[in-house]
Amino acid sequence: MSNIRHALTVKRADDFAAWYQEVISAADMAEESGVRGCMVIKPWGWGIWERIQHLLDGRIKDTGHENCYFPLFIPLSNFEREAEHVDGFAKEMAVVTHHRLIGDGAGKLVPDPEAKLEEPLIVRPTSETIFGDAMARWVQSWRDLPLKLNQWANVVRWEMRTRMFLRTSEFLWQEGHTAHDGEAEAKEHTLRMLEVYRACAEEDLAMPVIAGEKPENERFPGAVETWSIEAMMQDGKALQAGTSHYLGTNFSEAAGIKFQNQDGDQALCHTTSWGVSTRMIGGVIMTHGDDDGLRVPPTIAPWQVVILPMLRGKDDDADAQLVAYCEELHEALKGQSACGERLRVTLDTKHGKASAKRWDWVRKGAPIIIEVGGRDMENGVVSLLRRDALWADNGKPDFHSPAKADAAQAIPAMLEEIQSNLFAQAKDQRDANITRGIETLDQLGEFYSAEAQYPGWVEVQWSKPTGAALEQVVEQLKALKLTIRNVPIGAAAADGSCIFTGEPAVERIYVARAY
Amino acid sequence: MSNIRHALTVKRADDFAAWYQEVISAADMAEESGVRGCMVIKPWGWGIWERIQHLLDGRIKDTGHENCYFPLFIPLSNFEREAEHVDGFAKEMAVVTHHRLIGDGAGKLVPDPEAKLEEPLIVRPTSETIFGDAMARWVQSWRDLPLKLNQWANVVRWEMRTRMFLRTSEFLWQEGHTAHDGEAEAKEHTLRMLEVYRACAEEDLAMPVIAGEKPENERFPGAVETWSIEAMMQDGKALQAGTSHYLGTNFSEAAGIKFQNQDGDQALCHTTSWGVSTRMIGGVIMTHGDDDGLRVPPTIAPWQVVILPMLRGKDDDADAQLVAYCEELHEALKGQSACGERLRVTLDTKHGKASAKRWDWVRKGAPIIIEVGGRDMENGVVSLLRRDALWADNGKPDFHSPAKADAAQAIPAMLEEIQSNLFAQAKDQRDANITRGIETLDQLGEFYSAEAQYPGWVEVQWSKPTGAALEQVVEQLKALKLTIRNVPIGAAAADGSCIFTGEPAVERIYVARAY
Structure with missing residues (x-):
């Protein structure tokens, strides 16, 4: 077997942004479409999104x-009915x-002036206002509440500077919209859905996140509270990976979502909305990718196991026997389950040199690649590569050679191990790049300027200024190219002074550069 | 139990169009959105679409x-690159x-003249041209072929007269796009996907269809051949439920989809495209609905079995025992499978009068409704209604009272029986409304004018005129409010004269009024 290392041309450490683009291209996930700001999501990228959709959809249905x-x-x-929103x-x-x-x-087509719309239509950037219209029709009594809806849809926000998966003019997402009887229930639901996102990110995508509340200046337009999950990418920058909003009665007032409560009085609903998008896929790439390409967590991998017979391409008996040997393994694996689902295994018999195909699958990040050559077949074994532990200490691909029957038995547990391993690696890396103990804005500035490479996130304490005072803080951070990410849930109580105002601190926040 | 018949206010025989609208509303499937030509698909309607998507997606993946x-x-x-298409x-x-x-x-928002696009963007009505662009990038050699892609997406075709599910400005569909080496393979694939649609319609939706080729005047803009599946609605009109197009090299020429063939020469791909949409749901309603509302075939029912405990709503021991009894049944049913999938069963303990809830589920068309009252529990039985056989001869709901354990065992087979029963009913009704033996245009006119009610489809023979001669036929049919549906695959050979031209006939066609 070829031991040549088919790495990408760019390493993470050299140019993270260029590396990101190269992984997308090398893993055949997506490409520019030629339509400004819009991408084509190719089958491997789409397969990952289908898996995320499937798993998150289950979680959303499980919460009613x-x-x-x-x-x-x-x-x-x-x-126009909700001023901040518009x-x-x-x-x-x-x-x-x-x-x-x-x-x-003159032979060209133009918009027909006779077919001008009386009122312009907006391609939805988000759907609170149109869900609100329907909720006003559907909610009459407290018995109709809570009303808990979700849709999977495309939305458009015209972006001047786009980056595939992270920021595109059209993107795909789910948006949940709920209406409740009272503030307490609506706030509780906002946090329940934040927890759903945390679980999806950490358990399905193996991407550790910090759940917390966004500061006032980062709220969704029209929201009373915005909560987020924030993930640290391998370059130390933050990615906001999902948000959940408590909207108070702002949208209910705008749309007239009223109901008769248990006391017989008319009341306004308290509403929530929450969404995650194809941006998550960018998070997966920048959390798990390495210098050989993507690594897909088994739970969201379109194929978890790829079987590659090393065919000579001569359509002779030897090739046929090899395929038959691989088909036995394929059948044995298809009957197995991991993480509560049937294994997703493919037998790749397409034309092409086996070692080239191996590296295609490495770059795509298939969790387990099984190569089978004539000698393997003679010995009743297979040659197995784990994508999360690709290289042996000697600098060669770290092939294992279990007996074929043993491989079929061992793979479910191995996939679960890869899933936890990717999560643990990402969490260790993140935790190692969170700095605490910085007590003044000067120290913060020194910290970020002293580091040769961007050093990740800093947890600081603050007095939670609002309005103009907060704007000043935002400007001070902006000068350091930093933003407030969120106020983490479950952080230790504040015990020091605000690094911005010097006043007694009331809570801890994360500051970081961000996507 | 209440035996009051909660029928709809409109019967099919009285006003089929009004009945259709009432079913959609009474089954809580969809409603007008307030946005011109666009509807809101509500959870029950969406649940049916999710089932259709799931099953058809599997069929599309199974064909590679x-x-x-x-x-x-x-x-x-x-x-603009493909003239007929634009x-x-x-x-x-x-x-x-x-x-x-x-x-x-003046306080209003307007499109910013400074943000006018240099070139207008079209909201996709279909995606041949943009898939074509990508295919031109992706296909280099015969080894890259066939290229077989599909997407699930929303599309927009501005409609002046809309009707929910059947004709809306925005609709949801899948569109497949494939590129092939040569005409023979592309034509074969066009028919393969038509067969996938036939199987989906007949096996999943229990909706019998006639597969055949559309006449020249009904071809998709830019296609060389267009094939369709046509279903007969209960009012005898035809619904085009899916189409598959052989596009020849028209789009390949426009986009430059070229490849090096096995002889080393440059060649143009032959492409296909094919789609089915949310229109299918309109077909389900008009195929299976009755004067009590919708009847959903079990294979595509979001819930196949609804368990309704007849709670007194007092949260007392009696209610708790009833719920516990129903939960045992719920668990037993969830462990069962029908049609190769786990049963979809819900236990409806929401507030409300049990008989009112029963009629809600009847109108929604849940295949099996199981009511459980105190006496049922005492006797260890349940009261079971089949939606496909709702009424007994005595004019009362036809409740069966199997023992609880027997019900759990019997239901999978019962669901499969309902599925075949709905298909058989629809097929019998369709076949009874196809008339043969009409030999002249005069006879055709007499046939349609003599009937008090619209009598369905007529199979006639024709000489397959083209161009101006075909246009004349189309006009003649239009005067009778008829259209040519398709030239059915597998029909008997022609043996008479063309009813339009009097020349020897070459094939049989269906003519009908259509949606």
Whole structure:
């Protein structure tokens, strides 16, 4: 077997941004579409999204939500009912103004002036306002509450600077929208869905996250509280991987979501909304990828095990026997389960040199690659590579050679081990890059300027300033290219002074550079 | 138990169109959104679509396709490369012209003139042109072929007259796009996917269809051949439920999808595309619905079995015991399988009068409804209703009273029986409404004018005129409000004269009114 290391051309340590683009291309996940700001998600990238959708959809249904589907287009007037909301999105809205094209007389088509819409339609950037309309129709009494809805949809926010998966003009997401009787229940639900996101990120994507509340300046337009899960990428920067919003009665007032409560009085619903998107896939790449390409956690891998017979491509008896040997393994593995689901195993008999195909699957990050050559077959074994432990100390691929029957038995546990291993690696790396004990803004500035490489996140204490005082803090951080990520749930109580104001601190926050 | 018949207010025989709207509303499937031509698909309607997606997605993957995702927006210039294609869609395209809103100085937001797009973007009505762009990048050699892709997406075709599920400006569908080495393989694939649609319609939706080729005048814009599956609704009209197109090299020429063939020469790919949409749900309603509401075939029912304890709503011991009794049944049923999948069973303990809830589930069309009252529990039985055989001869709901343990055992087979029963009913009804033996256009006119009610489809023989001669036939049929549906695969050979031209007939076609 070839021991040549088919690494990427760019290493993480040399140029993380270029490495990111190369992984996407080398793993054949996505590419630019030629349409400004929009990408084509290719089968391997889409397969990962299908897995995330499947698992998160189950979690969302398990918490009592029903899926539904609302229109892509939202009339502009809907947005205008909630002032903060429309202000937040007006600068990045794709606007449909015509519903027909017509020849311009010179052989080109142009929007037909006779088919101009009376009111422009907005391609949804988010759907609170149109869900709100329906909730106002559907909620009459406290018996109709809570109303717990979710949709899987595409949304558009016109972005000037795009990056695949992380920031694209069109992206795919789920957006949950719920209506409740009272503030307490709505706030509790906001946090329940944040916990669903934490579990999805950590258990399904093996991506450790910090759950907490965003500061006032980072709230969703129209929200009373915004909570997030924040993940640390391997370059130490933060990725906001999901948000959950308590919207108070802001959208209920705008849309008239009223109900008769148990006392017989009319009341406004308290609503929530929450979403995660294809951005998660960017998080998976930057959490688990290495200098050989992507590493996909088994739980979300479209194929968990790839079987590669080392065919000579001559369609002769030897090749046929090898395929038959691999098919036995394939069948044995398909009957096994890991993490409560049937194994996803593929037998790759496509044309091509076996070692080239191995490296294709390494770059795609398939968790286990099993190569089978003639000698393996003679010895009744297989040659097995674990993507999370690809290299032996001698600098060669670390092939294991279990007996074929043993491999079939051992693989489910091995996949679960890879899943925990990827999570543990990411968590160790994250924890090693969180710094505590910085007590003044000067120290913070020194810390970030002293480091040759970007040193990750810093946990500081603050007095939770609001309004203009908060704006000043945001500016001070901006000068250091830093942002407040969130106020983590379950952090130790504050015991010092605010690094911004010097006043007694009330809580701990994370500051970091971010995507 | 209440024996009051909670029928709809409109019967199929009285006003089929109004009945259709009432079923959608009474089964809580969808409603108008307030956005012109767009609907809100509510959880029960969406649940049916999720089932159709799941089953059809499996069939599409089983035939070797991979899912992916292409942009919502397509530059106008992409369309202009294929003249017939853009002509076919220009009149119904939603056009994005701006990417930002700005205040007009009078408190209103308007599209920002500074943010006008240089080239308008079309909200995709279909994606041949943008898949074509990518195929041109991805296909280099015969080794890259066949390329078999599919996406699940929303599309927009601006419709002036809309009807829920059947014709909406935005709709949801899957669109498959494939590229092949040569005409023979591409044509074979076009028919393979037509067969996938036939199987999905007949086996999953229990909706009998006629598969065949559309006449020249009904071809997809840019296609060389268009094939369809056609279903007969209970009013005798036809619903085109899915189409599969052989595109020849039209789109390959437009996008430059070329490859080096096995002889080393450059060749153009032959491509196909095929789609089915949320329109299928309209087909399910009009195939299986009755005067009590929807009847959902078990294979696509979000819940196949609904267990309704007849609670007194007092939260007392009696209610608790009843719930416990029902939970035992729930658990027993969840462990069972039908049609190769776990049963989908729900225990409905929501507030409300049991008989009112029963009728809600009847209108939604749950295949099996199990009511459990105190007396049932005492006797160790349950009261079971089959939605496909709701009424006994005495005009009362036809409750069966199997022992609880027997019910759990019997239900999988009962669900399979309901599935076949619905298919058989629909097929019998369709076959009874196909008329043969009409030999002249005059006879055809007499046939349709003589019938008090619309009599369904007529199979006629024709000489397959083309061009202007075909246009004349289309006009003649239009005068009778008829259209050619398709040339059925596997029909008997022609043995008479063309009813339009009097020339020797070459094939048989179906003519019908259509949705």
